[in-house]
Amino acid sequence: MTKTNASDTHSAKTGTSPAGSQGLNPGDEAPPGTTGTGEDVCPDCHGKGRIDGAPCATCGGSGTVIRAVGGA
Numbered sequence: 001m002t003k004t005n006a007s008d009t010h011s012a013k014t015g016t017s018p019a020g021s022q023g024l025n026p027g028d029e030a031p032p033g034t035t036g037t038g039e040d041v042c043p044d045c046h047g048k049g050r051i052d053g054a055p056c057a058t059c060g061g062s063g064t065v066i067r068a069v070g071g072a
Contacts, residue, residue: 027058027065040067 024030027044030037041047045056047063055061 025058025060025062025065029068030066032066034066036069037066038069039064041065 027042042049042056042059042063042065044058045051045063049056049059049061049063051057056063059065
């Protein structure tokens with residue numbers, strides 16, 4: 001049996017992130033700090049954070065995305 005965290009329940013009901021967690025950008029594969037992940041240069045803006053003067057939608061304007069590392 002799996003225990004459910006109260007913040008997970010809130011997230012499932014409201015569709016929002018639990019308090020204190022960082023949101024994911026569309027290009028992220030996992031939340032920042034997740035074991036087995038690391039930052040990579042955004043494939044769409046090539047690390048600049050902007051495309052045609054507007055913030056990159058893939059990385060949220062940061063120029064980086066979170067990717068899985070390794071391949072176990």
